[in-house]
Every structure is written in C-alpha cells, then in structure tokens.
Amino acid sequence: MWRKLFVLVLAHGFALGSLLAQHSYTPADVEDGGRLFRTNCTNCHGPNGDAIPTIDLGRGRFRQVYSDTDLVRIIRNGIPGTPMPANNFDEFRATTIVAYLRSMAADEARPGALAGDxxxxxxxxxxxxxxxxxxxxxxxxxxxxxxxxxxxxxxxxxxxxxxxxxxxxxVLAGNRAFRAVATDGTEIIGTLLNQDAFSVQLLDSKDRLRYLQKSDLREQGYVAKSPxxxxxxxxxxxxxxxxxxxxxxxxxxxxx
Ligand code: HEC
Ligand code: HEC
The missing domain is CATH 1.10.760.10 (Cytochrome c-like domain)
Structure with missing residues (x-):
C-alpha cells in the first residue's frame, strides 16, 4: 500500500522516468525490450540508436523533450507523415523498449571498459x-x-x-541451428531454409544444400544451444x- 502510494507520488513528481517508475522491471523485461529494439528499430535507427541525424535514442537526445509516456506513444503510433512507423505493441511491450533505451546510456558509460584495436x-x-x-x-x-x-x-x-x-x-531466430537425425542414425546440422509437411531443406555445415524427406527422419528440430x-x-x-x-x-x- 505504502509502496503504491510512493510510486504514485513519484509518477506525479517527475515527468521523466515516471512511467518506468510505475512498473517494476526485471532485467529480463529490459532484455525483451532490447530484442524488440533490435528487430524493429535498428534497421533505421542503427544499433546505437544514433543513425538518424539529430536523434540519439540511447542517449536520450531527441528533437523535442519527451517524457517516457511520449516515447511509448511515439513507439505505438509512429509519427504520421514521416517514415517513423506505428508498431503493434501493447503498452507494456512499448515500455520495455523505453526501459531498454534508458539502459543503453548506462551500458555505454561502463567504467574500466578497454579500448580495442x-x-x-x-x-x-x-x-x-x-x-x-x-x-x-x-x-x-x-x-x-x-x-x-x-x-x-x-x-x-x-x-x-x-x-x-x-x-x-x-540466439536470433534466423540464426538457430536445425538438427535432423535420419532413421539410420546419421545426424545433419544446419540452417533451416525451408520446410513443408513432407520435407526439410537445410544448408549443412559444409555449405551443401540438403533436401530431406521427413519420412526418412527419426528426429528433427531446432537446437537450443548455440554451436x-x-x-x-x-x-x-x-x-x-x-x-x-x-x-x-x-x-x-x-x-x-
Ligand atoms: C522505417 C524506419 C524507422 C523505423 C523502423 C523506426 N523508426 Fe523511429 N524514426 C524514424 C524517423 C525517420 C524518425 C524521424 C521522424 C521525423 O522526421 O520527425 C523517427 C523518430 C523516432 C523518434 C522521435 C525522435 C525525435 O527526436 O523526435 C523516436 C523516439 C523513435 N523514432 C523511436 C523508434 C523506435 C523505438 C523504433 C522501434 C520500435 C523505431 N523508432 C522504428 C524512422 C524509423
Ligand atoms: C563452431 C562455429 C563457430 C565459431 C568457431 C564461431 N562462431 Fe560465432 N556464431 C556461430 C553460430 C552458429 C552463430 C549463430 C547462433 C548464435 O547466435 O549463437 C554465431 C553467432 C555469432 C555472433 C552473433 C551474430 C548475430 O547476428 O547476432 C557473433 C558476433 C559471432 N558469432 C562472432 C564470432 C567470433 C568473433 C568468433 C571467433 C572469435 C566466432 N563467432 C566463432 C558459430 C560459430
């Protein structure tokens, strides 16, 4: 009860961060936000969120001052008349993206990060x-x-x-390895190119295209672990x- 009240006070007290303060986020939620960002936003905004001039999503630099609520609205509705598209996310999912954007800045500023060559x-x-x-x-x-x-x-x-x-x-969906075991025990691991009710087409580890009949297979499915x-x-x-x-x-x- 007290906690709820406190959160409400926080939410009213600060425009920035208010939406994030209303929910509690696990690191897994922020990671989900990261996944949504990578699949839906990086092709235009870049992995660091700074590919579009004057916009730096990871560092919170926008063309106007936005609250978290504004950001969630922009993510869900897009910006009409511009390439910024609407997205079919519910409010929670849109908020995990905002939480991820907030976490990016903290990530960049990691102390002791080594410069690479x-x-x-x-x-x-x-x-x-x-x-x-x-x-x-x-x-x-x-x-x-x-x-x-x-x-x-x-x-x-x-x-x-x-x-x-x-x-x-x-492991990104498109990167997941697919494993098939033939009835004689031969194992084939590769990238799934296509499958239908009767067959599976894989690109095996030697870059060969393999066309397998499902009736010849004992087992088939994605491999959970990365090779x-x-x-x-x-x-x-x-x-x-x-x-x-x-x-x-x-x-x-x-x-x-
Ligand atoms: C098809 C390309 C495209 C995709 C995909 C896209 N954006 Fe955008 N976004 C833009 C463009 C272009 C603008 C600038 C629009 C304008 O002219 O005001 C923009 C603007 C924004 C703004 C407002 C920035 C400001 O300073 O006004 C935010 C926030 C934003 N995008 C977040 C996202 C997020 C988060 C995603 C993924 C869920 C996403 N965008 C996906 C192209 C895209
Ligand atoms: C035995 C095979 C193998 C070796 C060796 C290997 N990788 Fe990978 N790597 C993969 C596979 C398969 C994936 C896709 C599945 C995944 O994401 O783990 C992957 C994924 C990746 C990704 C993520 C790609 C993405 O789209 O997000 C990076 C980055 C990467 N590898 C870098 C490296 C680097 C750098 C090395 C050497 C230091 C290396 N890999 C060695 C097989 C390998």
Whole structure:
C-alpha cells in the first residue's frame, strides 16, 4: 500500500522516468525490450540508436523533450507523415523498449571498459579465434554461422561482446541451428531454409544444400544451444576488446 502510494507520488513528481517508475522491471523485461529494439528499430535507427541525424535514442537526445509516456506513444503510433512507423505493441511491450533505451546510456558509460584495436582484432578473428571456420566476412569464410560482413551496423559493442562470452544467451531466430537425425542414425546440422509437411531443406555445415524427406527422419528440430563456443577462457579482456572493435567496424562491403 505504502509502496503504491510512493510510486504514485513519484509518477506525479517527475515527468521523466515516471512511467518506468510505475512498473517494476526485471532485467529480463529490459532484455525483451532490447530484442524488440533490435528487430524493429535498428534497421533505421542503427544499433546505437544514433543513425538518424539529430536523434540519439540511447542517449536520450531527441528533437523535442519527451517524457517516457511520449516515447511509448511515439513507439505505438509512429509519427504520421514521416517514415517513423506505428508498431503493434501493447503498452507494456512499448515500455520495455523505453526501459531498454534508458539502459543503453548506462551500458555505454561502463567504467574500466578497454579500448580495442581493430587491426589486432582482425588478426585474432582469423587466427586464434578461428572465427572463419563458421563465419563469413566480405566473401571469405564459411556459411555455417551467420555472415558478419555487416554485423557492426546491426549490433552494439556490448552485444558483440556478449555474443562471444555467452553465445547461448541470445540466439536470433534466423540464426538457430536445425538438427535432423535420419532413421539410420546419421545426424545433419544446419540452417533451416525451408520446410513443408513432407520435407526439410537445410544448408549443412559444409555449405551443401540438403533436401530431406521427413519420412526418412527419426528426429528433427531446432537446437537450443548455440554451436558457437564461448570465448570466455580463450580470449583475455584485451583480446576480447580488440575483436569487438574489429566487428564494430564491419559495416558492409567496402566500396571501391
Ligand atoms: C522505417 C524506419 C524507422 C523505423 C523502423 C523506426 N523508426 Fe523511429 N524514426 C524514424 C524517423 C525517420 C524518425 C524521424 C521522424 C521525423 O522526421 O520527425 C523517427 C523518430 C523516432 C523518434 C522521435 C525522435 C525525435 O527526436 O523526435 C523516436 C523516439 C523513435 N523514432 C523511436 C523508434 C523506435 C523505438 C523504433 C522501434 C520500435 C523505431 N523508432 C522504428 C524512422 C524509423
Ligand atoms: C563452431 C562455429 C563457430 C565459431 C568457431 C564461431 N562462431 Fe560465432 N556464431 C556461430 C553460430 C552458429 C552463430 C549463430 C547462433 C548464435 O547466435 O549463437 C554465431 C553467432 C555469432 C555472433 C552473433 C551474430 C548475430 O547476428 O547476432 C557473433 C558476433 C559471432 N558469432 C562472432 C564470432 C567470433 C568473433 C568468433 C571467433 C572469435 C566466432 N563467432 C566463432 C558459430 C560459430
């Protein structure tokens, strides 16, 4: 009861942050907001939220002063007459995005973050990390993992770091490995390209297109764990920062 009252007072007392103060958010809610942001916003606003001139979503720099309530409204209704689209989110989901945007600034300002060296990172990527055994960058490497040519335009540094430290934490739907076991016990793991009632089409780890009849399979389904190894013990903090710096600079094919 007292807590509720306190929250109400808070909500009325401050425009900024009031909406966030009315709910309680678990870190998981903020992560959900991050996922929604990555799938619905980064293609225009960039992974750091600063790709559109004069707007910096992660640092709370907008063209006008907005309260959290305003932001939720903008996220849900869009801005008519501009490319900013309406989104079909309920209020809670829209609020988790705002909570995520607020958390971005705190993330950036992490004390003790090491500066990485992209050139060293590139060498670690090809050498010690053996990243090319699964990933492709600008036409070189394997297709068994996602192509990283544009990864710097899609992910923030902290996300790239997390992808290496804890690959199971978040596997994007399109990146999930699919595993099929034939009736004779042969196992095929790959990326699911397509499936219908009778067949599954996979791109296997050797980049071969596999067309499998479901009647020949004993088991089939997504693999919950990432096939990517964790680099927690393989790279030290400096090496990790170097690889993150290299990845952050991958923003598509270099134009001649
Ligand atoms: C199709 C591209 C596109 C997508 C997708 C998109 N936005 Fe926008 N957004 C824009 C543009 C362009 C503007 C600037 C509109 C204007 O001219 O006022 C904008 C404006 C905004 C503003 C107001 C900023 C200000 O300073 O006035 C916020 C907040 C915002 N977007 C958040 C989001 C969030 C959060 C998402 C994902 C749920 C998202 N946008 C998805 C293109 C997009
Ligand atoms: C054994 C194969 C394998 C190796 C080796 C590997 N990865 Fe991965 N990686 C994957 C797969 C599969 C995924 C997609 C599933 C996931 O997100 O974990 C992935 C995902 C990623 C992602 C997230 C991509 C996204 O779209 O969010 C990054 C970043 C990444 N890897 C970087 C690296 C780096 C850097 C190295 C080397 C230090 C490396 N990987 C080594 C298989 C591998």
């Amino acid at each position: 992209a050139t060293r990172g590139k060498a670690l990527f090809a050498g010690k990390g053996e990243c090319f055994t699964c990933h492709r960058v600008k036409g070189t490497g394997s297709r068994s993992g996602p192509d990283l040519t544009e990864i710097g335009a899609m992910r923030r540094g902290t996300e790239l770091e997390r992808a290496m430290l804890d690959p199971d934490a978040e 990517m190894p964790a680099y927690r013990d393989k790279f030290n903090a400096q090496e990790l920062a170097d690889v993150v710096s290299y990845l952050s600079n991958l923003k598509g094919l270099d134009l001649p």
